[in-house]
Amino acid sequence: MIDVLTxxxxxxxxxxxxxxxxxxxxxxxxxxxGGSPTxxxxxxxxxxxxxxxxxxxGADPFGLFIHDALGEYxxxxxxxxxxxxxxxxxxxxxxRPPDDFPIFFYRHPKAPDLEIxxxxxxxxxxxxxxxxxxxVTGLSQEPSxxxxxxxxxxxxxxxxxxxxxxxxxxxxPGLAEAHDQVRAALGQVTVAVGNIDEVEVATGTxxxxxxxxxxxxAGVELAIVKQGGDGVLGMTSEETVEVPPVPVExxxxxxxxxxxxxxxxxxxxxGWSLEDTLRFANAAGxxxxxxxxxxxxxxxxxxxxxxxxxxxxxxxxxGER
Amino acid sequence: MIDVLTxxxxxxxxxxxxxxxxxxxxxxxxxxxGGSPTxxxxxxxxxxxxxxxxxxxGADPFGLFIHDALGEYxxxxxxxxxxxxxxxxxxxxxxRPPDDFPIFFYRHPKAPDLEIxxxxxxxxxxxxxxxxxxxVTGLSQEPSxxxxxxxxxxxxxxxxxxxxxxxxxxxxPGLAEAHDQVRAALGQVTVAVGNIDEVEVATGTxxxxxxxxxxxxAGVELAIVKQGGDGVLGMTSEETVEVPPVPVExxxxxxxxxxxxxxxxxxxxxGWSLEDTLRFANAAGxxxxxxxxxxxxxxxxxxxxxxxxxxxxxxxxxGER
Numbered sequence: 101m102i103d104v105l106t107x108x109x110x111x112x113x114x115x116x117x118x119x120x121x122x123x124x125x126x127x128x129x130x131x132x133x134g135g136s137p138t139x140x141x142x143x144x145x146x147x148x149x150x151x152x153x154x155x156x157x158g159a160d161p162f163g164l165f166i167h168d169a170l171g172e173y174x175x176x177x178x179x180x181x182x183x184x185x186x187x188x189x190x191x192x193x194x195x196r197p198p199d200d201f202p203i204f205f206y207r208h209p210k211a212p213d214l215e216i217x218x219x220x221x222x223x224x225x226x227x228x229x230x231x232x233x234x235x236v237t238g239l240s241q242e243p244s245x246x247x248x249x250x251x252x253x254x255x256x257x258x259x260x261x262x263x264x265x266x267x268x269x270x271x272x273p274g275l276a277e278a279h280d281q282v283r284a285a286l287g288q289v290t291v292a293v294g295n296i297d298e299v300e301v302a303t304g305t306x307x308x309x310x311x312x313x314x315x316x317x318a319g320v321e322l323a324i325v326k327q328g329g330d331g332v333l334g335m336t337s338e339e340t341v342e343v344p345p346v347p348v349e350x351x352x353x354x355x356x357x358x359x360x361x362x363x364x365x366x367x368x369x370x371g372w373s374l375e376d377t378l379r380f381a382n383a384a385g386x387x388x389x390x391x392x393x394x395x396x397x398x399x400x401x402x403x404x405x406x407x408x409x410x411x412x413x414x415x416x417x418x419g420e421r
Numbered sequence: 422m423i424d425v426l427t428x429x430x431x432x433x434x435x436x437x438x439x440x441x442x443x444x445x446x447x448x449x450x451x452x453x454x455g456g457s458p459t460x461x462x463x464x465x466x467x468x469x470x471x472x473x474x475x476x477x478x479g480a481d482p483f484g485l486f487i488h489d490a491l492g493e494y495x496x497x498x499x500x501x502x503x504x505x506x507x508x509x510x511x512x513x514x515x516x517r518p519p520d521d522f523p524i525f526f527y528r529h530p531k532a533p534d535l536e537i538x539x540x541x542x543x544x545x546x547x548x549x550x551x552x553x554x555x556x557v558t559g560l561s562q563e564p565s566x567x568x569x570x571x572x573x574x575x576x577x578x579x580x581x582x583x584x585x586x587x588x589x590x591x592x593x594p595g596l597a598e599a600h601d602q603v604r605a606a607l608g609q610v611t612v613a614v615g616n617i618d619e620v621e622v623a624t625g626t627x628x629x630x631x632x633x634x635x636x637x638x639a640g641v642e643l644a645i646v647k648q649g650g651d652g653v654l655g656m657t658s659e660e661t662v663e664v665p666p667v668p669v670e671x672x673x674x675x676x677x678x679x680x681x682x683x684x685x686x687x688x689x690x691x692g693w694s695l696e697d698t699l700r701f702a703n704a705a706g707x708x709x710x711x712x713x714x715x716x717x718x719x720x721x722x723x724x725x726x727x728x729x730x731x732x733x734x735x736x737x738x739x740g741e742r
Contacts, residue, residue: 114435114450123482124489129435129450160525161444161515168445187527190511194482204481206508208529 102176103149104365105229107251108238109135109213110155110180111189111205112162113394119195119351123204126194133169133395134191135213136266136358137235143362143384145174146398149369152176152229154221154251156212158188163212173395179222183212195392198350205270210241217243218250227254231365234289235266236298239281252288259321260368264361265294267301275301286318293324293364295357308333309340324378326360332382334374343378346386346407355394360385362398367413376413383407423497424470425686426550428572429559430456430534431476431501432510432526433483434715440516440672444525447515454490454716455512456534457587457679458556464683464705466495467719470690473497473550475542475572477533479509484533494716500543504533516713519671526591531562538564539571548575552686555610556587557619560602573609580642581689585682586615588622596622607639614645614685616678629654630661645699647681653703655695664699667707667728676715681706683719688734697734704728 113134116126133142141151153175157163159182166188170177189211192204216238226232232255239245255261263285272278282302286292292302292315300306303314308325312335315323325333334341363384367377383404391397405412434455437447454463462472474496478484480503487509491498510532513525537559547553553576560566576582584606593599603623607613613623613636621627624635629646633656636644646654655662684705688698704725712718726733 117449122485124485127452128438129452131448131450162513162525164443164445187525190513190527192483192511204483204508206511206527206529208527 102152102225102229103369104141104144104151104231104233105154105226106137106141106151106233107154107216107248108137108235109211110138110153110157110166111135111191111207111211112165113191113193115193115393116195119197119392122194122196123192131165132393133166133173136237136264137233139355139358139395139398140233140264140361140365141175142173142395143359143398144365147362147366147401149366150176152179154179154216156181156183156215158182158186158212159184160188162188162190169395179225181220183215186210186212186215188212193354195352197352199353201353203354214238214241214244216247218247221247221251221254223250223254226251227258230369231260231262233262233264233361233365235264236278236282236285237266237268237271239285240271240278245281248285249288252285255288257288257290259290260365261289262291262293262365263289263320265292265298265302267294267298283318286315286320290320291322291324291368292320293326293361295326295328299325309335312340322374324364326357332378334378336374339374341375341378343375343382346383348386348390350389352392352394353389355397356385356389358394359388359398363404366401370413372413379408379411380404380413423473423546423550424690425462425465425472425552425554426475426547427458427462427472427554428475428537428569429458429556430532431459431474431478431487432456432512432528432532433486434512434514436514436714437516440518440713443515443517444513450513452486453714454487454494457558457585458554460676460679460716460719461554461585461682461686462496463494463716464680464719465686468683468687468722470687471497473500475500475537477502477504477536479503479507479533480505481509483509483511490716500546502541504536507531507533507536509533514675516673518673520674522674524675535559535562535565537568539568542568542572542575544571544575547572548579551690552581552583554583554585554682554686556585557599557603557606558587558589558592560606561592561599566602569606570609573606576609578609578611580611581686582610583612583614583686584610584641586613586619586623588615588619604639607636607641611641612643612645612689613641614647614682616647616649620646630656633661643695645685647678653699655699657695660695662696662699664696664703667704669707669711671710673713673715674710676718677706677710679715680709680719684725687722691734693734700729700732701725701734
C-alpha cells in the first residue's frame with residue numbers, strides 16, 4: 101500500500117544558477133524535477149513515507165529524466181506514462197530573494213499531465229492509498245478534470261483526501277471557471293490547503309478564519325490557510341489552531357509550499373495533533389525556503405526536528421518512522 | 422543603409438554545458454541568442470557588415486535578453502518588438518558529435534516571430550538594404566507569411582534577396598503546404614540556399630544539380646545546395662561551381678548553416694566570385710561546427726581567412742572590409 105499518492109503537474113524546472121538576477125541576466129541554469137504534486141510526493145518520500153505520483157510526461161528525453169529523478173528521490177513512477185506529440189513542460193524562474201520568485205511556464209500546446217484520462221486510472225490504488233493528494237490545476241482542462249472527479253469517486257471522501265488549492269491564473273480561462281471547479285471539488289475531499297490568494301478563489305474571502313469556515317462548510321473536515329509571514333491557520337469542526345511562522349532567511353520561496361504539503365501528509369499519517377502537524381509542516385517549508393533548490397532541498401524528518409528543537413513532535417511524542 | 426537585413430525566427434537557445442549526453446542526463450545549461458535568421462545577422466555583423474533583424478519576442482525577461490545580446494553582437498535591434506501574451510520561445514538541443522544534434526523547440530502556443538504583420542514593416546528599409554534575408558519558416562503561419570510577401574513586393578526582386586530554404590517539419594501542418602509556399606516564394610527572390618532535405622521540399626528532388634536547375638527555373642538567379650560532407654554546389658545561368666567541404670572535427674553542427682549564411686551575405690556584397698564566396702562560406706560554417714556555441718562562435722573574417730590559407734578571397738583579391 102502506498103502512503104501518499106499524488107496526482108497532477110510535473111515538469112522540468114530549468115532554474116537559474118545565479119541568484120538575485122532576472123532571466124535577462126542569468127547565464128546558466130540547472131535542471132531539476134518540478135511540478136507541485138510531484139514535489140509533494142518527493143517531500144513525503146524524504147520524510148520516510150512510501151509515495152507515488154500519477155502524471156504524464158512528453159515522449160522525449162526530458163520525460164525520461166523525470167523517471168530517473170523520481171527513482172532517485174524514492175518516488176514510485178509506475179503511474180507516470182508518456183503522451184505522444186506533447187513536449188515535457190519546462191519551467192523557468194527568477195530567484196530574487198526575499199520575496200520575488202516569478203515563474204515562467206512553458207506548458208503549451210498542452211501539458212501532458214492534463215491528458216490524464218479517467219479510464220487510465222488505477223482506481224484500486226487510488227482507493228487504497230492512505231492519503232490521496234490532488235491540486236486545483238488538475239481541474240483546469242479535460243480529460244484531467246474528469247480523471248480527478250473519477251479518482252475522488254473511488255475515494256468516497258475517505259480520509260485523507262487532500263485538495264491543494266494551488267491556483268495559477270495562466271492555467272485558466274478565467275477566475276469564474278476556476279471558482280466553480282474548486283467548489284465542485286471541495287465536496288469530494290476531506291482536507292483543503294491553500295494560501296490567502298487560493299482560499300479567496302475557493303471562498304471569495306481573504307479573511308483566514310472566515311475562509312477556513314467556508315471551506316469546512318463546503319465539505320472538508322480540515323481547512324488549512326497558509327498566511328506566509330502571519331503563520332498558518334488550521335481549522336476543523338472541533339478546533340482552531342494557529343501556529344506562528346518559522347523565521348528563516350529566504351533564499352528561494354519556490355518549493356516551500358510543497359515541502360509544507362509533504363510534511364502535512366506525514367503529520368496526518370503519523371496521527372499527530374493538528375498543532376504538531378502544522379508546526380512540523382511550517383518548519384519543513386521554512387527549511388526549503390532557506391535553500392536554493394526545490395525537489396533536491398526537501399528535508400528529512402531529522403532536519404525538521406532539528407529546526408523545531410524542543411517543539412518537535414518527534415521529540416515529545418515519538419512515532420516518527 | 423543596412424548591409425544585411427534578416428527577418429524571422431528568434432529565441433533563447435538553452436544549450437547543454439555537457440557534450441555527448443542526452444537531455445535526460447544533462448545537468449546544466451547555458452543561455453544564448455538563437456534563431457536562424459537572427460544568427461545570420463550576427464554572423465554578418467561579425468564579418469564587419471552592418472546588420473539588423475526584423476523579429477518579435479515575448480514581453481518578458483528573455484525578450485529583453487534578446488535585445489541585450491543583439492547589442493553585444495553589433496546587430497541593430499530597431500526592428501525587434503515585443504508581442505504581448507506570447508512567451509519568448511526557448512530551444513533546447515543535445516550536442517552529440519559528430520552528427521547527432523536534435524533540437525527541441527518550445528514555440529507554443531505561437532512564436533512571437535510569426536506575429537510579424539505586413540503593416541508593421543519598414544518597407545523603405547527593406548527596399549533599401551543591400552541584402553534581404555528571409556527563411557521558409559517565416560511562411561509557416563499568418564500574419565508572418567503575408568509580411569514576407571509584402572517585404573518581397575517592396576524589394577521587387579532586387580538583388581540580393583535571399584531565401585533560406587530552412588525547413589523544419591514541426592512548424593508545418595504538412596509537407597504539401599510547405600512545398601506550395603516555397604514555390605510561391607521562389608518567384609520573389611534572387612538567391613535560394615538550402616541543404617538536400619530542404620531543396621527536396623522546394624523541388625521534389627534530392628539530386629543536387631537537378632535541384633539547383635529547378636530552383637533557377639523557379640525564378641532565382643543563384644541556387645546554392647549544401648551537401649554536407651560532399652561540399653557545396655552553386656549554380657547560376659552562367660556557371661556551376663562545386664567546392665569541397667572543409668575538413669573539421671565537428672563539436673556542434675548547430676549554427677554552422679547560419680555561419681555559412683552570414684558569410685554568403687558577406688561574399689555576395691564584396692562582389693567576390695561565386696567560387697570564392699562559397700569557399701569562404703564553407704570555411705565559416707566549418708569553424709562554427711568545430712565550436713560548441715552558435716551565435717557566440719561566429720567567426721571574424723580573419724579567422725575564416727586563417728582557415729582558408731592561400732585560398733582565402735581576402736588574400737588573393739583584397740576587398741575585405
